[in-house]
Amino acid sequence: MIKVDIKPLSINESWQGRRFKTPKYKHYRQALLYLLPVDGAIGYSKQDRLELSIEWGFSNKQSDIDNCAKGFIDGLQDKYGFNDSQIYKLNLSKEIVKKGSEYIKFNIERLNGKN
Numbered sequence: 001m002i003k004v005d006i007k008p009l010s011i012n013e014s015w016q017g018r019r020f021k022t023p024k025y026k027h028y029r030q031a032l033l034y035l036l037p038v039d040g041a042i043g044y045s046k047q048d049r050l051e052l053s054i055e056w057g058f059s060n061k062q063s064d065i066d067n068c069a070k071g072f073i074d075g076l077q078d079k080y081g082f083n084d085s086q087i088y089k090l091n092l093s094k095e096i097v098k099k100g101s102e103y104i105k106f107n108i109e110r111l112n113g114k115n
Contacts, residue, residue, distance in 0.1 A: 001055065004035050007102035008056045008068035025071065032075040044082050049111040051089040052076075057103035058094050065092045072104060080108070 006028070014025035044050065056068060069092065077084050088111055097103070 001053065001105040001107045002037060003103055003105045004032070005103050006031055006035055008058065008063070008104055009071050010063070010067045011070060012067070014071045028071065029075055029078075032072070033079055036075070036079045044080070044086070044108075044110070046083070046086070048082070048086060049088040050082065050086045051091070051109045051111050052087050053091040053107045053109075054093075055105040056092070056094040057097045057101065057105070059097055059099040059102055061096055063094065065094050068104075072106075076106070076108070082108075 009025060009028045014022060014028070052073070054069065054072065056063070056065065069090070073084050073087070076082075
């Protein structure tokens with residue numbers, strides 16, 4: 001799995017009302033696109049069906065496992081050029097870490113022989 005040392009951003013921290021991205025979300029996306037490795041998802045075609053695994057390193061036990069997924073997935077598709085509609089399997093897990101040690105680990109794979 002690829003590890004990105006950035007605190008997961010909740011959906012509540014990402015949007016102002018229905019239409020506007022928060023300044024915090026805009027900063028998160030910039031930082032995420034900078035931190036994601038170039039070779040994280042090379043060679044996927046628009047026909048590939050993908051499986052995405054994400055592990056969140058949260059410092060708060062009350063953090064919802066799915067709350068950060070949409071913003072992070074949107075960043076992945078911007079960086080790696082796939083469409084999130086190509087994700088057919090999504091695995092989420094969380095670990096509790098000390099405050100200041102938050103992270104995101106992820107892995108993207110093609111679903112075997114399924115196009």
